[in-house]
Structures are given as C-alpha cells and as structure tokens.
Amino acid sequence: MKHQRNWALFFFLTPVILWLFLMIVLPHIDLLIMSFRVENDAGKMVWSLSNYTQFFEEPIYWRTFARTAVYSIIVTFLTFVIALPVALYITKVVAPRFQGFLTLLLLLPFWVSELVRVYGWMILLRESGVINHFLIKLGILNKPVEMLYNDVTMILGLIYTSMLFMIVPLIAVLESLDNSLIEAAYDLGANMWAILFKIIIPHATPGIVSGSIVVFMLTLGNYLTPNLMGGKNSLWFTEQIYNQFIASFNWNQGSAFGFLLLVLSSIVVWLGLKLTRQTLRTVVK
Amino acid sequence: MQIDLSVQNITKKFKDFIAVNSVSFDVEDGQFFSILGPSGCGKTTLLRMIAGLTEPDDGSIEIRGKSMIGILPNKRPVNLIFQQLALFPMMNVGENIAFGLLRRGEKKAIIKKKVEAILERVELSGFENKQIDQLSGGQKQRVAIARCLVLEPTVLLLDEPLGALDLKLREQMKVELKKLQAKVGTTFVYITHDQSEAMVMSDFVAVMNDGEFEQIDTPQNLYNKPKTPFVAQFVGDNNTWSGRIRQCDKHIAEIETDDGNLFRANIEDPFPTGTKVDLFLRPEAMLIQPPSDIAHLNRFEVVIKSILFDGANSQLLATPPNSEKELLVALPQNRQYDYIQVSDKIEIGWNEQSGICFPKK
Numbered sequence: 001m002k003h004q005r006n007w008a009l010f011f012f013l014t015p016v017i018l019w020l021f022l023m024i025v026l027p028h029i030d031l032l033i034m035s036f037r038v039e040n041d042a043g044k045m046v047w048s049l050s051n052y053t054q055f056f057e058e059p060i061y062w063r064t065f066a067r068t069a070v071y072s073i074i075v076t077f078l079t080f081v082i083a084l085p086v087a088l089y090i091t092k093v094v095a096p097r098f099q100g101f102l103t104l105l106l107l108l109p110f111w112v113s114e115l116v117r118v119y120g121w122m123i124l125l126r127e128s129g130v131i132n133h134f135l136i137k138l139g140i141l142n143k144p145v146e147m148l149y150n151d152v153t154m155i156l157g158l159i160y161t162s163m164l165f166m167i168v169p170l171i172a173v174l175e176s177l178d179n180s181l182i183e184a185a186y187d188l189g190a191n192m193w194a195i196l197f198k199i200i201i202p203h204a205t206p207g208i209v210s211g212s213i214v215v216f217m218l219t220l221g222n223y224l225t226p227n228l229m230g231g232k233n234s235l236w237f238t239e240q241i242y243n244q245f246i247a248s249f250n251w252n253q254g255s256a257f258g259f260l261l262l263v264l265s266s267i268v269v270w271l272g273l274k275l276t277r278q279t280l281r282t283v284v285k
Numbered sequence: 286m287q288i289d290l291s292v293q294n295i296t297k298k299f300k301d302f303i304a305v306n307s308v309s310f311d312v313e314d315g316q317f318f319s320i321l322g323p324s325g326c327g328k329t330t331l332l333r334m335i336a337g338l339t340e341p342d343d344g345s346i347e348i349r350g351k352s353m354i355g356i357l358p359n360k361r362p363v364n365l366i367f368q369q370l371a372l373f374p375m376m377n378v379g380e381n382i383a384f385g386l387l388r389r390g391e392k393k394a395i396i397k398k399k400v401e402a403i404l405e406r407v408e409l410s411g412f413e414n415k416q417i418d419q420l421s422g423g424q425k426q427r428v429a430i431a432r433c434l435v436l437e438p439t440v441l442l443l444d445e446p447l448g449a450l451d452l453k454l455r456e457q458m459k460v461e462l463k464k465l466q467a468k469v470g471t472t473f474v475y476i477t478h479d480q481s482e483a484m485v486m487s488d489f490v491a492v493m494n495d496g497e498f499e500q501i502d503t504p505q506n507l508y509n510k511p512k513t514p515f516v517a518q519f520v521g522d523n524n525t526w527s528g529r530i531r532q533c534d535k536h537i538a539e540i541e542t543d544d545g546n547l548f549r550a551n552i553e554d555p556f557p558t559g560t561k562v563d564l565f566l567r568p569e570a571m572l573i574q575p576p577s578d579i580a581h582l583n584r585f586e587v588v589i590k591s592i593l594f595d596g597a598n599s600q601l602l603a604t605p606p607n608s609e610k611e612l613l614v615a616l617p618q619n620r621q622y623d624y625i626q627v628s629d630k631i632e633i634g635w636n637e638q639s640g641i642c643f644p645k646k
Contacts, residue, residue, distance in 0.1 A: 183338055184371035188385035188436065189359045198384070202375035 035256035051256035061240060061257075068237035069264055071151070072219040075158045076212050079166045082159065083211070087170035088200070092179065103171065106164055114161060118228045121157055122148060125229075149231030157229040158219050165218060166211040173207025174200070209278045213269050220265050237261060286313040287349070289472040290335065290363075290440050295344030297330050304330040306496040307344065312440070312474060312489075317466050319483035320476040322493035323519070328476040329368075331493075332442050335474065336365040348439050359388070364433035365442040369449065370425055372417045378404075378428055379413030385436045403435040407465070422450050426458060434469060443475040447482060459485050480520050484508070492516045514643045517565040522600075524571075524612045526564040527645060530556045537637060540564055544608040548583045550640035561645040566635060568600055569615035573622055575634035582634035587612060589629045601625070603633070 038048040055061045090102050109117060124130050125147040132144040147153060177200065185195045201208070226236030241261070244254030273280060290312040297305040304327040312318045320328045333339040335346055337358035346353040353361055364385075373381050379400055386396045404410055407427040412420075420428065426446060433441055447455045447462075463486045466473050477483050483490045484504040491501040492515070500512045511517035518525070528542035533555040540548050540562060550564055575582055587603035590611065601614040614633060616622055625631065 178369065178371065180367045180369055180371040181373060183358075184365070184367055185373070185384070187336055187338070187358050187363075187365045188432065189388040190384070191359060191388070194388055199373060199375070 031255040031258060034252050035259055037252050039252075051253050052260075054253065055256065055260060060235075064235045064240055065237050065260065065264070067235065068220060068261075069268065071155065071158075072216055073268070075155055075162065075219045076216045078155070079159050079162050079215050080208060080212060083163060083166035083170055084204075087167050087174050090167075091171055091174040091177075092182070103168075106167055110164055114224055117161070118157060118225055121153075121160070121229060125153060148229060149233050151230070151234050154226050154230035154234045154236075157225040158222060161222065161225055162215040162218050165214045169207040169211040169214075170204060173204045177203045205276055206278060206282050209272065209276050212272060216268060216272075217265055220261065288312070288347075289314045289316075289349060290318075290474065291345075291347040291350075292331075292335065293345045293347075295331070295334060295341045295346065297327075297334060297339065297341050303496050305334070305341075308493075308496075308498050309344075310491055310498065310501055312472055315470045315472055316488045317463070317473045317475065317486055319487040319490045320474070320493055321480055321483040321490050321520070322476075322478060324478055326493045327496040328493050329444060332365065332444055332474065332476050335440070336363055336442055337361050338365070362439040363442055364436055364438040365444060366429050366433055366446045368444045368446065370429040370446065372425060372429055372432070374417050376417075377413065378409070378415045378417070378420070381417070381428060382432045382435050385432065389436075399435055403431045406434070406469070407431045423454050423458060426450070427461075430462075430465065434471065438471065440472045440474055443473060445477050445479075447477075447479075455482075462486060484520075492519060494519070511565070511641065514563055514565070514646075517641055517643070522568050522613055523565045524568065526566075526610075528562060528564060530558050530560045530562060532558055538562075538642060540642065544605060544610055546583075546585050546605070548640065549581075549637045550583075550642050551638045552642050556642075556644060562642050563645055565641045565643070566639060567615075568613040570635050570639035571612075571614045572634045573601075573614065573616070573625070574632055579634065581637045583637065583640075584632055584634045586630055587614075587633050589625060589627050589631065591627055592616065592625065603631075606630075 035051050036047055036049065037045045038050050040046050055065070086106075090099055094102060122129070126132075127144045127146045127148075129147070131147065132141065135141040136144060181199055181203070182195055185199050190198065221238060223236070223238040223242060226234060227239055230236060237257070238261075241254050241257045244250045244257060248254075288311050292311075293309045294307045295305060295309070296303070296307050306327075308331060310318075320331065322328045330339060334341045335353075337353065337356060341354070348362055373384065376384070382400045382403060383396050386399060391399075400413065401410070404412055407430060409424060409427055409431070412424070412428075417425065417428070429446065430441075447458050450458060459482055466486070475483070475486065484507075487504060489501060490504055490507055492499045492507065494515050500507060500516045502510075502512075507516060507520050511520060517523050526540075526542040526544070526546070526548070528540045528546075528548075531539040531541050531547070533539070533552070535555065536551060536553075537549055538552045538556060540550055542548060542564065548564065556562065572582070575584070585605060587605050590602045590604050593600045593602055593616075597618060599616040599618055601616050603612045603614050604610060605612070612633075616625075
C-alpha cells in the first residue's frame with residue numbers, strides 16, 4: 001500500500017519536476033555561468049566579473065535599474081490604491097448577483113493580448129489621437145499635445161496592465177471579511193477611515209501582499225508597455241536586457257543583467273514580506 | 286421612571302415585504318426588555334433600526350428624548366452585540382475593548398484603566414493580551430459585552446448573542462447576563478427566538494410575529510394571560526382544541542369541542558352561541574387521575590401513547606379515545622405516577638379557570 005502511494009506520488013510529481021528542472025533551473029544555471037564568462041582579447045571565453053562591474057561603472061545601466069525598481073514600487077502602490085475601492089465595491093456594496101458579472105467585466109480586457117491593449121491606449125493618447133481630437137473640438141486646446149512617451153503615460157499603462165492581478169486576490173480576501181465586523185466597528189463609533197485602516201486593511205493584508213508581489217514582479221519584468229508607451233524617454237531595465245541579447249548580441253552581459261533583476265525582485269519581495277509581517281506561506285495560500 | 290428608549294409606529298418595508306409594521310414600545314431606564322419571536326418575524330430588522338444600521342421607512346426612535354432619525358450609527362448612544370459577536374480577529378482582547386474608546390479620542394492612560402475595570406467586571410481580569418481565537422465561547426461572549434459596556438451606552442442592544450453557545454453554557458450565560466445587567470444598570474434590549482431566555486432574564490417581553498407586536502407584558506402575564514392565540518401557542522407549550530360555544534354565562538363558557546368533549550372554560554367577555562373558538566390548555570394544568578371530590582373540573586379519558594421522560598419536564602403523550610388528537614400532559618416526577626404505562630386508560634381533569642379561549646379567525 002505504502003509502496004503504491006509512493007509510486008502515485010512519483011507519477012504525478014514527475015511532470016512538475018521535469019518542467020521545473022528543464023524549463024527553469026537548467027536555463028538559469030546556464031545563464032548564471034554565462035554571466036561570469038567574458039571574451040578576452042584573444043577571442044577566448046574566460047571567467048570574469050567584468051559583466052557585473054560593467055553594470056556599476058556605466059551610469060545608464062544602474063540608473064535605469066534604480067528607476068525601474070522605484071517606478072515598479074510606485075506602480076504597485078498606485079495599483080493597490082485604485083484596486084481596493086473597486087474590490088470593496090464588488091464584494092461589499094453591489095448586490096451579490098451582480099458580483100460575478102462585474103468580475104467578468106474586469107476580466108474582459110484580458111481576452112485580447114497586451115499588445116492590442118497598449119495600442120488601444122496609443123490610439124487614445126497620441127498626438128492625432130481621440131483625446132486630443134476632442135479637446136481641440138471642445139476648444140480646450142489650440143493644438144494637439146503629445147501625451148505618449150513620458151513617465152506618466154508609462155505608469156498609466158503599467159497600472160492598467162496589472163490591475164486585474166491586484167483586484168482578484170483583493171476580492172478573494174474581502175469576500176472572507178464578515179460584514180458584521182464592519183458594522184460592529186461602525187456601531188462602536190468608527191468613521192469610514194477608521195474602518196478602512198483598522199478593520200478592512202488588516203484583514204486584507206495577505207491578499208494585498210500577494211497581489212502586490214504579483215503586480216511588482218509583472219511590472220518589473222514588463223517589456224512591451226514601457227517600450228511602446230514610454231518610448232525613448234522612459235527607459236526600463238528589461239529594454240537594457242533586450243538590447244544586450246538582441247541588439248549587441250552580448251549574451252554574457254545580458255544574463256548578468258537578468259540576474260541582477262532577479263536579485264532585485266527577490267530583495268524587494270523579501271522586504272515587503274518583512275515590513276508587513278507576512279510569511280510567504282500565508283500569502284501564497 | 287425615565288424612558289430611555291421610545292419607539293413609535295416604526296415601519297420598514299423591503300420591496301413588497303413588510304418586515305416591521307408600525308411597532309411602538311417604550312423601555313424604561315435600567316430595564317431588561319426582550320423581543321421574542323420566531324425567526325423571520327422582523328425582530329433583527331427592528332434592532333438594526335434602533336442601532337442605526339437600517340433606516341426606517343416611517344416612525345420615530347427616541348433615546349432619552351432625542352430623536353435618532355438620520356443620526357449615523359457611530360453617533361448614537363446605543364451599542365449592538367451581534368449574533369456572531371463580531372469580535373475583531375486582527376486585535377487582541379484589550380484592543381477590541383479599547384476600539385470604541387480610541388475612536389472617541391480618549392487618553393491612553395484613561396483607556397487602559399477603563400479596559401481593566403470592565404474586564405474585571407466581566408470576570409476576565411488579565412485577559413488584555415489574549416488573542417480572540419484563544420478564548421472559549423463564553424469568554425468571547427463576555428468580551429463582546431465588555432466591548433460595548435465600556436462605552437457606557439444608554440441602551441445596549443443584543444441580537445441573540447447566546448444562539449451560538451451550547452445548551453449548558455447558554456443556561457449559565459442566561460443567569461450571568463441577568464446578574465450583569467442588574468449590576469451595571471444599563472438598559473438592555475434583547476432579541477431572541479428562545480422563550481426561556483426571554484422569560485428568565487427580562488422585566489418585560491414583547492412577543493413579535495409577522496412584523497407586529499402581539500403583546501408586551503411581564504413574563505408571568507405572557508404565560509398566564511396570553512392576549513392572542515399566537516402568544517398562547519408560542520410562549521410555553523399548549524394543547525389546543527377547536528370547538529364552538531354552546532352557551533355562555535358571564536365568565537364561564539360551555540364549549541363543545543370538535544372531538545366531542547364538553548368543556549367549561551373561563552372567558553373574559555361572553556361570546557355569542559355558536560362562535561367558533563380555539564381553546565388552549567397548558568400541559569401542567571391537566572391533573573392525572575384527579576380525586577372525584579374536586580369540583581369545577583372538566584374530566585375526560587385518554588389513552589397513553591408514550592411517556593416522554595425528560596427529568597422535571599417529563600410529559601405524557603396521550604390521545605382521547607376515538608380521536609387522533611395528541612395531548613401533552615405534564616408528568617410530575619414525584620413518583621406518584623410511576624404506575625402509568627403506555628396504552629393505559631387514565632382520567633384527566635382540569636380546572637375551568639385554566640383554559641383560555643379565543644375566537645377562531
């Protein structure tokens with residue numbers, strides 16, 4: 001019996017382990033090795049740290065890196081600020097029979113690819129776009145303004161892209177919040193803000209943290225949105241990695257950058273967990 | 286006596302359904318007032334309107350003479366203890382109790398003192414730092430009460446707070462709650478579907494049915510002098526006969542029941558002959574094998590169907606011959622009736638004064 005169970009476990013785990021090992025662990029080991037190799041003057045590959053020292057010596061690299069980190073945190077926070085009222089509305093205000101419908105509405109934009117969604121924004125925001133057209137028609141503007149290719153537009157695009165990944169865990173966690181807790185707080189003299197900060201947010205912390213981790217990682221690793229909506233003015237670290245791999249064909253430098261990004265996201269997630277006193281286990285649940 | 290809570294003609298409709306229909310009552314300072322009714326009778330809606338969590342469609346609510354209409358729940362001098370208690374799991378006991386005081390902006394040192402004092406009052410001294418999930422059911426109950434009482438509300442509202450407890454604890458908490466109320470002197474408005482809770486604890490009980498009050502009275506009067514058939518049936522056990530009036534003199538009616546008995550029963554006002562009536566009789570009003578020399582007894586024979594032994598509440602389930610009707614007869618456990626066996630034929634007698642008659646609707 002015990003033998004049989006072991007066999008079943010092995011049977012079902014094999015695909016997972018294979019997938020993890022072949023698709024994630026193995027390539028990463030290869031990339032890690034590659035990041036420590038560099039071509040010497042004689043054209044031979046030798047061990048070296050120069051891919052990493054290069055990153056610190058060249059301001060454009062580490063500045064982009066820092067920018068990406070800070071903006072990702074800002075995007076995560078703003079996404080949370082916008083997602084919380086939406087999730088509260090869906091779980092606590094609206095009649096239960098509309099909840100499913102509203103959640104579906106949120107999902108709807110994700111049926112088309114990110115590329116199409118970003119182009120949608122571009123149609124709205126570009127110089128000859130819909131918004132400019134109307135602003136001029138209404139006489140608010142004299143001549144069209146370029147709204148694309150700056151940091152604000154890029155952040156807007158990133159928030160839009162990651163919204164759902166914050167709302168879904170928030171809805172899940174707020175659904176488990178007993179309405180009578182909110183009413184009890186109200187009855188005991190709490191105003192709206194006290195209810196929000198003393199009851200709702202403490203209860204929702206695991207959902208907030210798990211949503212934030214997902215949004216932060218997705219934003220940090222996003223390539224399409226910063227590239228298309230930020231343009232040349234708003235650099236994103238993934239673009240640097242892309243340039244190394246594709247434009248400069250310097251795979252060694254590219255993998256070093258990749259690993260730096262991995263370290264960065266691990267540190268920020270770890271810090272976030274520590275600050276909110278959550279463990280990865282409760283957040284993943 | 287000062288009137289703490291005055292509710293006049295309050296009404297609440299949910300679409301076509303009338304949850305509370307023009308209910309009025311006054312509660313005096315320091316009273317334990319219960320609202321008793323079956324589930325779905327509108328008692329929770331009524332309580333939520335007093336707390337301010339639901340807006341009434343019509344009528345007035347006054348607390349110590351001040352109208353509460355349009356005043357938000359966080360500004361009302363009432364507190365509500367929820368059915369599920371609604372203790373905040375993200376806070377410990379001390380923080381739960383301090384929650385309301387903090388919202389009022391009281392000083393830290395004063396809050397600490399008040400929390401200590403109220404915990405002592407509910408016999409939970411030193412529990413400040415315990416987490417909510419470390420408490421037993423009865424302790425949670427007391428924390429919920431302390432959390433409200435610490436705010437010194439004019440009226441404390443309780444929404445079936447004993448419902449979630451097991452029977453033994455419920456019996457114990459009933460007595461404790463009554464004692465606590467006497468000690469703190471706060472006006473309690475308590476709603477329940479459990480008549481024993483309402484009767485044991487309350488000074489006054491309102492019986493509610495279909496959104497309306499049937500009777501507001503002391504527990505004794507509710508039991509002994511129910512004013513409506515609903516109260517007679519809902520409060521305590523009752524046996525029912527339907528029948529019609531054969532004749533009436535001033536206070537005694539002769540009733541012919543549908544199963545062929547002829548009973549004499551006490552009435553308040555005479556009914557015309559032929560009126561269809563319901564006759565109610567408590568199980569303990571029926572005497573088993575009464576001595577033949579007692580006067581003014583209605584006597585009839587029954588066959589014992591089964592003996593429902595339940596300690597002091599033991600009853601006989603009996604059927605009159607040629608009838609399907611089941612009657613409950615109290616069976617005193619003084620060993621006098623130990624000889625009674627199933628399918629015995631015994632005589633039952635009851636005093637004319639014990640039966641209560643209502644015209645059939």
